[in-house]
Amino acid sequence: MMKILKINFIAALTLISSVGYSQYTGDNWSKVKGAGSGTISLAYVETPGFVYKDASGKLTGICVDIMNDFVAYVNAKKGVKVSTKFVGDGSSFRGMYDKVKASNGGVFGLGNVTMTDARKKEIQFSPAWITNFAILVTQSNVPTLTKMEDISKTFAGLTAYTAKGTLNEKRLLDIKSQYYPDMKVAYAASSPETLDKVLSDPNSFSYLDLAFYLDAVTRRKPLKRHPVGDKSSEQxxxxxxxxxxxxxxxxxxxxxxxxxxxxxxxxxxLSKHLGDTGVKLLQAAN
Known part of the structure; x- marks a missing residue:
């Protein structure tokens, strides 16, 4: 009896696990081509400029507009009718990424997803559509950093905030390793929370992706960019x-x-969702 209960318990755990990683589904291209129509699912993580809600609550952004152009291209060039539907709530990068990875068929993940060799082993990527621009920021009261070699002096006593598992975390840990062994690192749950931490703590710094930096500038938040730390390596x-x-x-x-x-x-x-300042920063990075 105990053996049966144990087996049933393991089965229940397996079921719970599979539900925890619930999949999205969408029609494969082969099915759409054969039937002449189909639906694809768009998972997303809300990111200023890239995927966000407009004043009416409708999802928009660079990612959304590009996908709309992609669907229009497929419909016109291939003589089919592809429809789209958004899935998920957009609240978590990791949640979106993991669910797309576990999904089937015509499912696409939209947001600030960096293309890395490690990720290419577990998901497929479209061609790159933008080069990310990561910006080293503090509050405006901090002196301007002129050389990375001076960061332990200029940023003395400041805490670095970041979200675990991101490339911005890696950038900060590289700074700690190369220039600032005593640097304090504190973790936030997400990129938006990282920005909130920097805005609430005058003795802080971080790397922000371009979209989050521009969002803060637009809202007239007291951030200072330190151009010597700019990074534009990933896509x-x-x-x-x-x-x-x-x-x-x-x-x-x-x-x-x-x-x-x-x-x-x-x-x-790009101009519509990032504004002239964002476009100029991207051009300077490339």
């Missing part, structure tokens, strides 16, 4: 499950007509 892409067959179609879309990121439509999208 963002949309993500898909390993079993998706949509990647070749995405590659076709991004390479058509001389390259999507070279088009006027794409540049208008």
């Amino acid at each position: 963002f892409g949309f993500i898909m499950p390993m079993n998706s067959d949509w990647q070749p179609i995405m590659e076709e879309f991004f390479s058509a007509n001389g390259g999507y990121t070279n088009t006027i439509e794409y540049k208008k999208i």
Whole structure:
């Protein structure tokens, strides 16, 4: 009897685990092509400029507009009718990433997802559609850092805030290793919370992705950028499950007509959601 109960308990744990990593589903390209229509699911993490709600509560942003252009391209060029639906609540990067990784078929993840070799082993990426620009920030009362070698003096007594598992965490830990062995590191649950920590603590610093920095500047928050620490090495892409067959179609879309990121439509999208300041920063980074 105890053996049966144990087996049932293990089965229940397995079921709970599978529910915890509940999947999204969407139609594969092969199904859409054969049927002439289908639906894809768009998971997302809310990120200023990239995926956010407008005044009416509707999701918009660079990622949303690019995906709309992608769907319009597929419908026009392939003679099909693809519909989209948003899935998830957009509150967690890790939650979005893990669910897309565990999903099936036509599921896409939208947000500030950096393309890394490690991630390419567990998910598929679209071609890169932007180069991220990470900005070293403090509150405005902190003296300007002129050389990274001086950070232990200029930022003496400041605490570095970051979200665990992000590339910005790695950047800060590299600073600790190379220049500032006594640097204090404190963790936040997410990138938005990291920004909140820096804004609430005058003795703090962090790396912020461009979108979060611009959001704070737009809201006239007391942030100072330290240009000597600017980083622009990694790129963002949309993500898909390993079993998706949509990647070749995405590659076709991004390479058509001389390259999507070279088009006027794409540049208008950047200006619309990042503003002139954001576009100029991106141009300076590239």
